[in-house]
Amino acid sequence: MPHRALYLPVAMFILCTASLSQGAVAPAASMVRIEVTSQQPDYTSPWSPGSIGAGVGAGFVISGNRIMTNAHVVSNGTFISVLKEGDPNPWEARVLHVAHDCDLAILEVYDASFFEGTKPLEFGGVPALESEVSVYGYPIGGDRLSVTRGIVSRIDFQPYSHSAVDSHLAIQIDAAINPGNSGGPVMQDGKVVGVAFQGFRGDVAQNVGYMIPTPVAKRFLKDVEDGSYDRYMDLAATYFPLLNPAQRSALGLTDENGGVLVGSVFDGGASQGKLQPGDVILSVDGTKVFADGKIDMDGERVEMAEIFEGKFKGDKTELEILRDGKPEKVTLEMTRPWPFEMQAKGYDKRPRYVVVGGLVFQPLDRNFLETRKEVRPRMRYFFDNYVSDHIYRGHPEVIVLSDVLRDPVNTYARPFADNIVSKINGKEVRTLQDVAAAFAEEGQFHVVELLGEGRPIVLDRAALPEAEERIRQRYGVTNPQNL
């Protein structure tokens, strides 16, 4: 994802009072202005409730008295109100389903009479390149409904910046998409062909906006039909083109049978126990995989990964593989591998931590890391290579001594902040629960061992009760742990 750093989620930092509109634009009866009060968790003081902010986004009414918007519009929301065109009253709403991996959410309004007079929008297909689309929303520059127009510039897989790790189909348009457009419908011929969701900062690129296309929106709607969102599924294995003739023939392949080489297989995913490194994937659900990793789908050559885009939790995937030169068939049951979550941005959850004697322990994840100006090499490696080097096997959670809250009891522990914990009181630390459990062990001292540090941190337990009270008061650590 080369441009990851450049993405700015089209977020919503303008707050204003309710707007009135007798707008005559086409989908006015379907448009919803969403005002959100949110609380951003504070990973530098994980016990603190976090800072309160407010924002505005757009949404639109869909069937079943529901409102569709972006996940990032309502993430970390504490209070959501919605306004419809021509009605001055804010109505309280809540999140029914949220999909952080594709930046979509569905809201419902506590009082269903909100939907009286509104008109649910219908979804269309994928618009053609160069065709014209209209973007509706409440972007910066005024309070009332805004509409901008543009053409479809590109249809491609793109990183979705909201989660920082997911990529799906996205449509680039040249209409301006600005903060406040987020969640608004992009229309063509009276149907929704996309949901506006991200763009570039003005100093990076102009007239580049992205919308979530209908296959992604429809998949989300289908996923939640059973009442819960199960997220996108993944093969949970890496695979590589097989273009080298020697490599092909050594694996028992001919020019005709295509195939890609399995590199790594990750724990907790569909391929665990089913695929092995060195296997060759010949076909997926009966569709031939070409040597460059592409497949034919609806007459188009697309990445093999697109097959998994359409899968739901528990779906089966049939693979034909070549293992040690012999053809075999394997059936995968699709799921989302847990090790992938650590590198994704997290929302709607409180930071987890344990504080003992002013030593703060937190699991390493993206939210935690983003609070750091500098990341030490070991932590950088543990984060970046957590999945690829299977670090999750030894460290289902990478526990970091993230801070030392200055107190006489821990004076000499200060230099050891920002190290990864290996053992506490002789017990291996693999999860935050392990930290809490290890500190509950009996003994005269607490002994914390850190990776690469030869000298343990020692806390004399006799001095702790007094220190804990002092630290609680001075630093406002209302709760010594959140597991």
Next chain:
Amino acid sequence: MTAFLRLVLAIALCGLTPAHAMESMRGILDAVRATPTPAAAPPEATATNVAAAATPVATPTPEPTVEPPRPSKGQQPPVVRVNVAAQAPNFMQPWRKNPRTIRQGLGVVLMDGRILVTAELVADHIDVELEKPDTALKAAAQVEVVDYDANLALLAAPSADFLQSIPGARLDESVSVGDRVEVMQLEPNGRPVTTPATVTTIEVGPYPVDENAFLVFKLSVPLQTRENSFTIPALKDGRLVGLVMRYSPATQTADLVPAPVIAQFLRAAAKQPYAGFPRAGLTFSDTRDPQLRRFASLPEGTGGAYVTKVLPGSPADAAGVKAGDVLLSVDGRAIDQDGNYEDERFGKISLAHYVSTALQAGQKIPIVVWRDGAEVTLEGTLAPRDRSRMISQPYIFDRDPDYVVVGGVVFSELSRQFLREFGRGWQEDAPLKLLYLDRFQSELPPDRGRIVFISGVLSSPNNIGYEGLGFEVVEEINGKPIRSLADVAAAVDNPEGPYHRIRLAEDPGLLVLDVDGSKADEERIKQQYGLESLRHLESQD
């Protein structure tokens, strides 16, 4: 995410103002023979050597000091100009060389007629030339001994006659904090200019090349930019106190390789082959923390340094020292809570100085440690560090990097020198996995062997599809575990069947090369990419 910077000091010293920019402001003393300051001097061109330091001097002339620089009178100074042409190999494309550089420094003529310089001056030298300051007479010199850890080298003059008019300098090891010394530079006409300086700090600190710590003298001194940017000697009453190895124009402080380190180097250099400074092979931390002391049941009021790591195969390891021991005394010297001993001359100073500089390799020394609540006396025999055991070499100079090319796929061994090819920001920009393996190599199994990885692919018909490869660690070739490039050469020389099977520690996991096809590509690869040889295995044993 930014890198964790190990040598903060090093960063403080870099500067980029070109030397000639200063000429107009300081006409009298500055370079008539303006030679570019080495742009790519080893090993941390931008950071740690005096070249970088001598370049900037942001202020035209230092604030007037009580004693301004003055020309020396009378006798010839014990120095000679040393001009070095150097060229480092390119570790990214190991058959290539990086651009040539010219470095100029001053060498200190010793009593025995040999010439002392910093090792950085002669690193990767092609040609070393001596030049007499007064007559500009030139002659070729030989590098006799070089120690990059201690940043010192000895040169041999072509003949005794050449240096006849230049007196030899003796070492002065008696300098202590507060002493006044003089830093010597030469005017373009060969006249010596000395700048008064004060020794402000004596401590054990990092040296430029490796992370080794030795004794350092810090001077407060306003030095000017001059052509001889490397190896500026500091003298006291005509005796050598040390060589400047770093200079910070911002703070006007210079770091010296001091006389005690030079003396130890000369003692070691008297023996052939040169073995280097003795090291104990352990790291320690302080025991000031009362909770740690109680945990280690150390009695109140005693000293002791907490052993944090013992290098496998090191003298400390052989003596039976273990991580978690508390060092109470070494060779009868009591160790305090900070790991210092009481030095007759310098007062409290790190044990590292005593072991590396006051003791000799081969010497047997008693080591007293506190273990399980009791004193244990061990005996250790000091030895220089055995670099051959290192998984990733911290530096490689004066030889070309090893490599093996098979079917256009280039195999290299991990070294910090390779990582440094990623430029000034190498600690950020080099491949993370390799950075990790280099930096934390002491945590890998001691029998891990060296790390062989694919450093590039020279595209040819037989390696089609492998163009995107780079920096994957190699585990196995043709069923043989790979722990060195010699292993690679042996494995590809004995293929089983028509394919070379190369197993990687990471994705894509398996590469296959056609044995005959790779052979057939060899000539073409050599010609097209300008390789004289597809193998270089100079340092393999």
